[in-house]
């Protein structure tokens with residue numbers, strides 16, 4: 001391997017930190033986070049030791065879906081700052097040895113993007129075909145119930161079709177009606193997207209997190225889906241991992257990433273991707289993506305939809321994560337995450353955000369970071385931030401939650417039940433302001449925050465955590481340091497142990513003569529772990545989350561205890 005090649009492999013030992021800019025740090029008192037706020041808080045990220053920041057969208061946007069509806073890919077929304085602020089951010093990050101990964105949202109634009117404004121202006125506009133326009137269902141009058149071109153349901157409730165009075169046609173929007181889907185079949189669309197990506201790389205960004213990227217290739221026939229329940233059909237066979245997806249991603253790699261003077265890091269958000277799909281997307285030889293976000297492990301406590309609350313089974317979680325570890329072991333690469341801006345807070349979902357908050361937060365960090373792949377830390381996870389105690393529907397801001405509430409209550413579901421789901425699964429849980437200190441708005445803003453601050457910020461905050469060597473923050477810092485220092489953490493083989501155990505998550509990692517054992521008790525009761533304890537009697541304790549682990553481990557685990565042991569063969 002040449003030195004240039006090995007430099008290009010830096011990312012395999014990297015840890016990524018996700019910033020949701022709206023909720024991270026507000027520098028100007030308008031209650032919304034911004035770029036200058038982020039620049040001012042880079043010390044926090046440097047202290048934690050992360051290598052890469054994934055920044056959720058900051059582009060110009062009407063903010064219908066908090067920036068995932070973009071009206072200008074090459075400008076910054078005034079709420080967040082200016083292009084000069086981004087340049088300063090990039091320089092400040094590079095100076096600290098950190099890299100910047102931008103969110104790339106190209107499955108759809110905003111309906112206020114000039115491309116769509118033109119496309120909408122007439123049926124013969126040159127950009128008409130940049131989006132998915134279709135006439136009403138045959139024999140039906142546009143705008144009447146059932147006249148939609150097909151029976152697909154939007155991810156944000158209701159139909160995927162919006163009727164355009166002026167032309168009498170409908171346009172497709174898989175997300176909100178203000179997020180029309182781009183037609184990737186049209187080569188001009190692809191060229192425009194690639195040109196925009198190159199422009200960002202020339203500006204100095206180091207990679208892209210690609211929003212719902214496995215939705216960009218659709219079956220152009222857009223056929224009705226099979227109706228399993230309710231009114232809508234299943235669009236997934238025609239929408240997810242579509243017929244030309246691999247062709248498009250390989251083309252993007254060729255047109256944008258290839259031939260650059262530095263490694264460009266890419267991660268695709270891929271709902272509905274199986275391990276087999278993941279392998280195709282991330283096989284380095286295929287030159288598509290470095291890694292993808294699987295959704296399988298964040299679906300283990302979902303029934304038909306994410307709003308149906310079913311208890312989490314540890315065996316199910318292990319089965320999924322273990323399958324991805326094995327599936328992508330030799331070819332491909334995993335990304336590892338418990339939460340992000342779309343998911344509830346990890347400690348509230350997989351841990352115990354009451355009596356064992358700190359300990360279970362450290363356990364979750366330990367288990368995740370000791371897997372093979374690239375760990376992602378979502379802002380506040382390193383503090384053990386929890387779900388928010390939402391009172392009424394009026395406190396929610398997220399379009400997904402508000403639309404779901406309106407639809408479900410409209411269909412006669414008990415509003416209290418709907419609220420219970422929102423409290424547990426709503427995306428606003430992850431979006432309450434970052435808790436910097438114990439002051440009234442948690443040091444996030446001097447104004448009125450756009451979403452309420454969690455009342456537990458008086459206890460759970462960065463200032464307190466950085467001052468306490470025993471905090472969740474310092475545990476995460478050690479985990480990141482361990483990954484940087486101990487090659488087996490990033491690169492070792494993974495073997496799952498005790499797949500049928502409902503309380504203990506256990507696995508080994510091995511590289512050359514070094515072996516690690518990771519054991520974690522996902523319960524509030526003491527347990528015994530059924531592993532070969534004698535074989536680990538002389539092992540060194542690399543990390544534990546209770547602060548007083550015995551020198552020679554006897555196989556017992558305290559409530560929510562997680563241990564990492566190391567031995568050489």
Ligand code: NOJ
Nearest residue numbers: 065068105175211212342
């Ligand atoms: C996935 C993003 O993570 C989510 O926040 C957004 O609502 C949808 N894609 C649509 O862009």
